[in-house]
Amino acid sequence: MPLFSLKKNNVHQTGSGITPIVFSHGFGCDQNMWRFVAPAFEKDFKTVLFDHVGAGGSDLSAYDSVKYGSLDGYADDVVEMGRELDWREVIFVGHSVSAMIGVLASQRAPGMFSKLVLVGPSPRYIDDEGYFGGFTAQQIEELLEGLADNHMGWSAAMAPAIMGNPDRPELAAELTNSFCRTDPAIARAFARTTFMSDNRADLPNVVADTLILQCADDIIASERVGEYVREHIPGSRIVYLKASGHCPNLSAPDEVVRAIRSFV
Amino acid sequence: MKSSGPSVPLSDGGEPNAPAEDLEDLYENAPCGYFSLSSEGLIVKVNQTFCRWTGFSKDELVGRRLRDLLNVGGRIFYETHFAPLLRMQGFFNEVALDVMTAAGEKLPVLANASERRAQNGDVLFTRVTIFPAAERRRYERELADARAAADARNRDLTERWVAEREQGELREQFIAVLGHDLRNPLAAIDAGVRLVLREQPGERIATVARLIQGSTLRMSGLINNLLDFARGRLGGGMAVQLDVSKPLKPTLQQAIDEIRAVVPERVLQMHLEVDVPVAVDHARIAQLFSNLLGNAITHGDPLEPVNVDVATRAGQLTISVANSGPPISPAAMETLFQPFYRGEGKASQQGLGLGLYIASEIAKAHGGRIDVVSHANETCFTFVMPIV
Numbered sequence: 001m002p003l004f005s006l007k008k009n010n011v012h013q014t015g016s017g018i019t020p021i022v023f024s025h026g027f028g029c030d031q032n033m034w035r036f037v038a039p040a041f042e043k044d045f046k047t048v049l050f051d052h053v054g055a056g057g058s059d060l061s062a063y064d065s066v067k068y069g070s071l072d073g074y075a076d077d078v079v080e081m082g083r084e085l086d087w088r089e090v091i092f093v094g095h096s097v098s099a100m101i102g103v104l105a106s107q108r109a110p111g112m113f114s115k116l117v118l119v120g121p122s123p124r125y126i127d128d129e130g131y132f133g134g135f136t137a138q139q140i141e142e143l144l145e146g147l148a149d150n151h152m153g154w155s156a157a158m159a160p161a162i163m164g165n166p167d168r169p170e171l172a173a174e175l176t177n178s179f180c181r182t183d184p185a186i187a188r189a190f191a192r193t194t195f196m197s198d199n200r201a202d203l204p205n206v207v208a209d210t211l212i213l214q215c216a217d218d219i220i221a222s223e224r225v226g227e228y229v230r231e232h233i234p235g236s237r238i239v240y241l242k243a244s245g246h247c248p249n250l251s252a253p254d255e256v257v258r259a260i261r262s263f264v
Numbered sequence: 265m266k267s268s269g270p271s272v273p274l275s276d277g278g279e280p281n282a283p284a285e286d287l288e289d290l291y292e293n294a295p296c297g298y299f300s301l302s303s304e305g306l307i308v309k310v311n312q313t314f315c316r317w318t319g320f321s322k323d324e325l326v327g328r329r330l331r332d333l334l335n336v337g338g339r340i341f342y343e344t345h346f347a348p349l350l351r352m353q354g355f356f357n358e359v360a361l362d363v364m365t366a367a368g369e370k371l372p373v374l375a376n377a378s379e380r381r382a383q384n385g386d387v388l389f390t391r392v393t394i395f396p397a398a399e400r401r402r403y404e405r406e407l408a409d410a411r412a413a414a415d416a417r418n419r420d421l422t423e424r425w426v427a428e429r430e431q432g433e434l435r436e437q438f439i440a441v442l443g444h445d446l447r448n449p450l451a452a453i454d455a456g457v458r459l460v461l462r463e464q465p466g467e468r469i470a471t472v473a474r475l476i477q478g479s480t481l482r483m484s485g486l487i488n489n490l491l492d493f494a495r496g497r498l499g500g501g502m503a504v505q506l507d508v509s510k511p512l513k514p515t516l517q518q519a520i521d522e523i524r525a526v527v528p529e530r531v532l533q534m535h536l537e538v539d540v541p542v543a544v545d546h547a548r549i550a551q552l553f554s555n556l557l558g559n560a561i562t563h564g565d566p567l568e569p570v571n572v573d574v575a576t577r578a579g580q581l582t583i584s585v586a587n588s589g590p591p592i593s594p595a596a597m598e599t600l601f602q603p604f605y606r607g608e609g610k611a612s613q614q615g616l617g618l619g620l621y622i623a624s625e626i627a628k629a630h631g632g633r634i635d636v637v638s639h640a641n642e643t644c645f646t647f648v649m650p651i652v
Contacts, residue, residue: 028344032352096344135336142337146362195340219331219339244304246343250351 005081009050010057013085017045020087021264024078026096026120027194030056033095036253040261048085052098053077054186065189071097071197075104082112089114091264092208095249096120096220097194103233104199106208116210117260120246121229122221124198131200132224140195147188203232210236211263213256217244237263297373297394303387305329314394319366330392333363335370346377350390354379360401363394372401440494443487450487454480478526485554489618492551492625493603502629504545512538515546516574516583519554527561531569538574542581542651544630552626553583555619556634556645560587563643579651581632586644592636600636623647 005011012031013020021041023034031049038047051058052074067073078101082090092113094102099121106113124133126140182190210233214226223240230238239259243252291298297314299307310325318325318333331339331347338361349356355378363371374397380388457480460473492502513536520532560570564587571586592600599605601624604617620634623645627634632649 026344029348029352033348035352135340139336142335143340144337146335146337146341146360220343245347247348247351250348 005050005077005084008053008059008062009077009081010059011048011050011081011085013046013048015042015045015047017041017043019045020048020085020090021045022048022050022078022087022090022092024050024092024094024098024101025052025055026094026098027190028096030058032056033247033249034093037249037256037260040253040257045091045264050081052101052190054190055182060183060186063183063186068189069193071101071104071193071199074098074101075108078102078105079109079112082109087112091115091117093117093119093260094121096122096246097197099229100197100199100202103202103206107202107205110207113208115264116206116208117213117263118210118229119213119249119256120215120218120221120226121212122225123200123203123229123232125195125220128198131228132222134219134222134225135195143195144188144191147184147191200232203229204234206233206236211259212236212238213248213259214238214240215243215245215248216241218246220246299325299392299394301330301390301392303389305390308389317365317371317394317396318363324366335362335364338362350377350379354381360397371396372398374400436494439490443490443494446487447484450480450483454484474525481522481526482558485551485558486618488551489555489622492622493618502548502625504548504626504629506543506545506630508541508543510546512542512544512546512549512574512581515550516553519550519557520572523554523557523561530561530566532557532572533569534572534574536574538576538581540576540651542576542649544581544649545626548626548629549583552623552647553585555623556583556585556647559619559645560585560643563587563589565589576651580648581651582646582648584644584646586642588641589643591640592638592643597636597638601634620645
């Protein structure tokens, strides 16, 4: 069977272990998001990195605005990858919106994922009656507008060569050119899919062993939201990181690695 | 970092009382906003220019995060895109942000940032430069809007084009089916009339029967044209089966005889000079010839003869059909061979407007063409094809 996903989702597998640990990036960038975290697991696991369709080195021709208009489309891709790569009882680490993609995928394919690590999860970003998501619908509209403004600034931000950074030799020119670069139309659509999502009803159905990593001072997924996820996923645990912001996998990789290690 | 200190003169020239061009003043009053973030991302130093633009005092800004200066949408975007980008490549350039001023207004800016790192890779601080970009943003928005409008128009045109093409295909399929279904009853009528004529009827009945026979022939020609048109449009193309062994003369003679039977009162003068065998599709050439003849009969002066000249010379077969009468207007010349072209004659004389189109398709399929010359007293259509 040809492995469609390998190309479609730009899958990269390394590591000398047997059990796969799958790292799934969120809205904004691509699998490079895990570059400071994934290598720490290469000795004991088989690390799997991939790009969601529309991001990074994925096959843009596979982008389908209807399919990816809901997180189910992304979850289907994860399950498809799992079927092709024969995942059984693997560990899924999802950052940001990928946390919910993992929640959906784990229910779709029982037995495929034994453990979920949710980094900065949010089942719904927009406030609702009796629910605090952190944003009003109008604020999310502002975000989508802001995306339109960054069309040009965006590509220009990608352009400068990495040469001026001799202290960061690990950053190849190829990385600078692809990291975070997204077709503006797809970026807008992914933002809409992400920030309009509501997966609160899916949380109680999670059977995989779940760890939540909660950052301090994360404006996108606040502590209250992290608590909500912990309360609604049966048996889940939460670890509060010292790292602040929404991307501890970049800003505090060591702390993230330690937390995941103690769980897996 | 120190926010003030001894001024460092950059130049010792100039007026003694003029403000000195020193690094401190360059920082504070530069034509761009400057601020620096600590390793925790808090503003630790900010220049006067940025304070002036945003309406905040230094005290109000120090201790805040860059994202605190943005609206909520901008914050999410900053956290998901620019903060990771800065961490990954150590800098970002030309990033579009909306800074919220003290008055609660949006200040569109472009920001550059670069990290300063220690030997061990730890971030020491991050420098950020801010340029106002209101006009540029407006212009970019206009471009984006224009592009969106063009995209919408494109989509609209594509949809219309697809709809029209589908409609056209449907029409052509309808024509194909119709043409086919009309053939059978027509064959029955033709057989019936032949039977009547064989019974040696009286003069009146015989005349009527011949009229019916003529109409049947004409209708059969129309149906054939219809079917050929539909087939051509539906992608079948016009296929010809060339036959060099069969003589051309009887084929053409039969076409003339059929026309004569329909319009016995008209004079058809035929001059045939076929010296070499020609490879043609006989049924097709008969159809082409018949279409040209029918055209000449319909549009030509009824009191004048139709002249037919067939010749093989200089490696070519030419069949020309000429009639007298008013010339074809230059405007009509342009579209003469288009399908569904209707001539300028009386409505009662009109066919479907496919005759000349089909004739020219047959000519093309034989590697030839149809030329037309029309002046004050004669119009002449000439079919020319190479004799291979």
